[in-house]
Amino acid sequence: MNIERSIEKHHLTIARYVQILTLRYDIKREYLTLGIPVIIAFMILMMAVLTGHSFVTDEASEAGPAVSDEAAAKQAAYEALVAELEAAEAAERGETLPAEEEEVEPEPDDDKPKDDLDHIMVFAILVAIIPYSIDSFLEKRKLQKREIAFSEFLYKLSELMRGGIDPVKGFINLSKTNLGAISSHAQDAASSMVLGKSFDESMHRMSASMKSRLVARYIDVVVQAAYTGGNVADLLFRTSEDMRSVIAIQREKEADLKQYIVIFYLAQGIIVMLTYILSTSLLPLIQGVGMEMLGGAGLSDIDFERGFFHMIILNALFGGLIVGLITEGEIKHGFKHSAVLIALSYIACVTLLLPAGAGDSYIVSVVSGDGQEVFGGIPLQQPIIFNVTDPDGNPVPGTFVKMTISPDGIITSSMTEDDGTVSVTPIPGSDAGTYIVTATAGESKGTATIIVGGEDG
Template identity: 25%
Template sequence: MSWANYVPLVIALVIALPVVLSPISVYADRIVTRFSLIFFGNYISQRGRKRTLRKQLLRAAHIPTTYRTYAAKTAFFTGVAAIVGSILGMYFIWLGLAILAVDAETIRAVFPPDLHFLTNFVGLPTISVFELFALMAVTSLTLGVSFAGAVYWYRWWYPEYRGDERERRIEASLPRTIAFIYALSRSGMEFPKVMRILAEHQHIYGESAEEIHVAVRNMDMFGQDMITAIHTMARRSPSSQFKEFAENLASVLQSGRSLSEFLHQQYRDFQEEAEAQQEKLLDLLATLAEAYVTVLVAGPLFLITILVVLGIAVGDTLDPLRVFVYVILPCANLIFILYLLSATDTLTSTRGYENVEAPVDGLAGVRLADPAQTDGGRDATASVAAEYDESANVARLDAYRRFRSLRSILGNPLRTVVEQPLSLLWVTVPLAALIVLVRLPGVIDAGVLNVREFDDLLIQASLFVIGTFAIAFEVHRRRAEAIEAAVPDLLDRLASVNEAGMTVVESIDRVRRSELGALDTEMDRVWADIRWGSDIETALRRFEARMRTKIISRVVAITTKAMNASGDLATVLRIAASQAKADRRLKRARRQEMVTYMVVVYLAFFVFLFIVVVLSIVLIPSLPDGGTGTALNATSGGVAGPGAQNVPAVGGVGQTGSIDKDEYILVFFHTTIIQGLLSGLVAGQLSSGDIRTGAKHAAILIALAYATFIVLIPGP
């Protein structure tokens, strides 16, 4: 084939490369944006379907670009997709014609007898040049339009999808956000300052704080007054609940009504709404759990049984069974897990943690004072180089900053694993891979891999990785739950002591002497920081950095900001305690409901394992070893006696196919391991809303399936 045949394909790659690289490369994105505006910028500015609606979608999704740029890039991407699809269409029809040109004798010589039916579809008919041109034109046009339509649809579907995701997250975090605003407003702080503080804590309060950031930005950068900024924020928000709250808030601020009473009522209303939303979510999870058991546990079990029976009756069905077990079943479970993640992402959310010592890095460029000008017990006439080696100290400080994070991780590995369980995988995964590589020669016999021994090796390594992570995460989870359980009591006691007239420092000293459960040691450390000269805000920030939990972050944020407004923290602490108790109550109710779904998944897996084991130890071993034999002659209507002539079964019914027993049992073994892993992840996601909890269940189910096959079926 001539190199000229590949010129269109090279052109398609060159055209598509900047578009593919634009999401990850700034330079490619600039090139694409420039060409998009050159080709389609004027057209988008003058025309455009659904312009107002699409502008609102882009703003609601917080996509950082203008409508003109996004629409122009969409048109450019659509055009590129049409060109690439048309070029690929020519190669598609060329490949189809090349396949049809294969003669029947070649297929019979190359493919096994089971695939000889393909000879019925080959044989290139004689076509004219005009017919060939028309066929290529239709194929290119079809693929080009399909590619362009898919790209155009995706580009305008993505802002809507992202806006819907933000709406769910805003409404999930709205009760905590309103509680924060209510607490700070009761402390006497001006409302614009409350909004600015909330905008600074997006890492704690999530998407609702990001919406407040829109109003703060409009006030600080564009000079809008507070009421106009709140109205603008309401129009841009994708959440109807947040929009209603913002509009009511603006009305209260304009009318002069009591802001505290309004926020208190809104907090109660949205807390009730959160309980109603949780009920809906629990109903959804109940439906999903039933669907999972029916479709992805009972369904596969039924299909596997049917394939085994067909294999016994008409022939080998091992290949379809392998495709189902190794491809279809994992993909279906992964799709279900991804859907569960999107449905339960409001139950748990991760966030980054501020580095308390980070402000020190801002002093790196500050020139150090001349030691000769200071009174530090040094001789002012002495040489600066002799008394104070500035360059050496700066080098030490730079080295400390460079290796501070590594020292924090390696200095106390146990604390690192407890606080960040995922960091354990950086050790266990390479260690498990090394063990597999070291033991791999032992499972190779005469140059042939022993599949059963290799399975043992992989399963043991997987159990090591999953089990150690499950233990670390369980310790981390129990620690977080113990802290969350102690926080409401801590806040109530601090509020009571503060109401008695004590200052914040005196309140901490008094409360730390009482029994606080998981917070006893940490409150002693907070008091130690204060005694050693740290201010109360820095001590609380260090406390937050050590705890690394969302509830502690919210408490510290409310307390530190309220202290700057007023010394009377009792009301603020009461509000924070009420919010913490409400969160605990919702979480406890959710856990009680979800335990039922977890039990359902366990029972479904036990049934699955029981049926597979019965097939492996009862049905498969009772079959003949090979060939085909007459299993039943009832179709003849007679009885086969001594000297009687056996009548073959009609249509092959009653014949047993030749099957490989060991291979079927091996596939059953792999099925239980795969199902155990995926069912464990599903059980964790259903029980807690966090897939990491599923590591514990996956380790238990895999170990159970592995031990069952080892004890009952020594072969695999």
């Protein structure tokens, strides 16, 4: 018993201090459900930036490592070709060239910047909007229950007044019964009446605590009816019936507008599927052809998947807000739809477009077909076969592998087979030189070279 009393005492003390702080500093729920989560989300982003996380940029992802890898591969292929020609000439002269020592490749730098800030930003957005969306959803449900309970309260008050009881006594008597969602509000208003406050002031105080524009409108009707006199009981009865009709119309309107929620959700899913089809079918073919845009930028240098990812997340965020505005009349009710759409879209993008985290665990290596010498503009005699495995050496079947060829040529992307291999037969360009075939699985890459000879070669 002592423990229960102590717990109850602490609860009362905490509630008292919360009430004092709320009255003194006018603390609103939005400060806790929106302000604090936004601050936390901002701190998450700041910590990510300070710890080396960054966005993927064309300069970092393409012009930097990709170009250097291609240049190194071209240099290695050129040196190998020169060595073969020197060995052939030496063999004709009967000489033997000394074996060259293999150069030790430098170890990769593990301290490179992490290019996953856009993923962290998605989590930060969810952290910022989920608490407020949940709170607004629960508050709306409570508000609907209060409005229904208040219409029942007006009906009961009209019945008491028909029995000859004045509005103040009838209100006080009803506050002692179970009024459902408005019991505490009615009890506070009745207590203020007992302490000498007027019926007008107490009713408007109740209206302010319930935070419903519909209830406030009908409370004004009740107050005016109580002061003007006449058949107040019948007026309250008709008011309660009218309020029930308005509530029913609102519910029917919301039910009719729910079809737009389904439409927006389906539209978001269609956008995700269209971008997946573009990323896996059309864009790899266009990029493999080596087409160039105005200004000389190659399509193969553009990270379309990352751009699609950003577009889908932004569409989910603002689309959810539009859903809330259309279906419920206020943007704040759209945050819950934004949270759901962002979460579902992010899972779909990570699974289909951006295998986040999985890319670092792939190992892409050349099995055969590397270093072939061909004439320009014709397919390879033998396909280039890449092998995709996890860190333990297990094959990774059914994984999309993006294929590109530079400086130009035709190539097609495809999925890995059951044994984790993927084969490709590219058509290099007509210019002589070394061509680089790059296989990208997630964020991991493997390269092979093709040597195109001149017309006299």
